[in-house]
Amino acid sequence: MKDDRTFSFRVGAVLIGIVCISALVSFLYTPYDPYAIHAAQHFFPPSPQHWFGTDNFGRDNFSRAITGARYSLFVACTTVALSGICGIALGLLSGYVGGVLDEIILRLTDALSSFPAVLTALVAITVFSGGKFAIVPALALAFLPSFIRLTRSGTMRLKNRDFIQAAYVSGASRARIMFRHLLPNLLPTMIPAVVIGLSNAILAESGMSYLGLGIQPPIPSWGRMLFEGQSYLFRAPWETLSAGLMMILTVLGFHLLGESLEKK
Numbered sequence: 001m002k003d004d005r006t007f008s009f010r011v012g013a014v015l016i017g018i019v020c021i022s023a024l025v026s027f028l029y030t031p032y033d034p035y036a037i038h039a040a041q042h043f044f045p046p047s048p049q050h051w052f053g054t055d056n057f058g059r060d061n062f063s064r065a066i067t068g069a070r071y072s073l074f075v076a077c078t079t080v081a082l083s084g085i086c087g088i089a090l091g092l093l094s095g096y097v098g099g100v101l102d103e104i105i106l107r108l109t110d111a112l113s114s115f116p117a118v119l120t121a122l123v124a125i126t127v128f129s130g131g132k133f134a135i136v137p138a139l140a141l142a143f144l145p146s147f148i149r150l151t152r153s154g155t156m157r158l159k160n161r162d163f164i165q166a167a168y169v170s171g172a173s174r175a176r177i178m179f180r181h182l183l184p185n186l187l188p189t190m191i192p193a194v195v196i197g198l199s200n201a202i203l204a205e206s207g208m209s210y211l212g213l214g215i216q217p218p219i220p221s222w223g224r225m226l227f228e229g230q231s232y233l234f235r236a237p238w239e240t241l242s243a244g245l246m247m248i249l250t251v252l253g254f255h256l257l258g259e260s261l262e263k264k
Contacts, residue, residue, distance in 0.1 A: 005260045012256030019250045023070035032060035034067040035218050043236040053238035055228065061242040068220035069246060075136055075215065076201035082140040084194055087147025088186075092178045094148065095155025105148065113145045121204070125213055135214045139204050143197060150193055154186045192261040199254035206247055222247050 038058030052061035094105040124138035208214035209223030229239035
């Protein structure tokens with residue numbers, strides 16, 4: 001079992017490393033301008049010059065795929081960071097303080113969970129005026145309930161332990177108990193959830209971009225590349241395959257990392 005988890009961690013780390021290095025390299029160098037249109041070069045098949053071929057506008061798919069990696073990772077990281085910070089804080093308050101505050105937070109969590117994530121994101125995008133990265137707060141709002149519930153359940157499990165009671169008797173404030181004593185003990189269960197949350201955020205961002213509600217053109221996005229390539233799937237499948245390959249590597253990498261970090 002330990003060997004399986006070590007193998008999963010190594011494979012996941014390698015996959016995510018490849019994607020992250022590609023994203024970092026794209027800041028400094030891409031084989032071709034990912035935004036430049038070359039009508040005479042449209043639908044070139046994969047070759048040593050164009051590893052993933054070109055799209056219907058003659059843009060290099062490899063350059064667009066690695067450029068899209070940095071935007072997808074940015075959206076995923078900021079989404080999980082925003083929902084994680086807010087969710088952990090609300091979960092700690094709900095689980096430790098309890099009472100009326102617990103009921104209010106639980107009702108708000110239930111209200112958010114009662115709507116499909118896509119519908120919640122659509123409403124949030126409308127509220128945030130559909131800006132270039134309005135998808136970030138929209139997805140953060142959709143992911144918030146899971147972090148609240150996970151943190152609350154862990155807090156409820158730990159708050160009556162002896163070390164928490166000792167801190168309370170010694171006169172420690174609620175804030176100190178929550179963030180100095182409870183939070184560090186919740187991290188082993190929160191870290192795998194955050195890593196898998198990154199995987200889910202990648203899928204959610206790509207899905208919203210596929211529907212035209214995520215990162216807006218001309219910025220490259222894997223979901224948008226899938227949408228643009230579907231019309232030419234049988235004529236030039238390499239545009240769809242290039243975006244799909246990057247998504248598979250990223251999602252699989254985060255899932256393997258998350259599963260390897262979970263306690264068994």
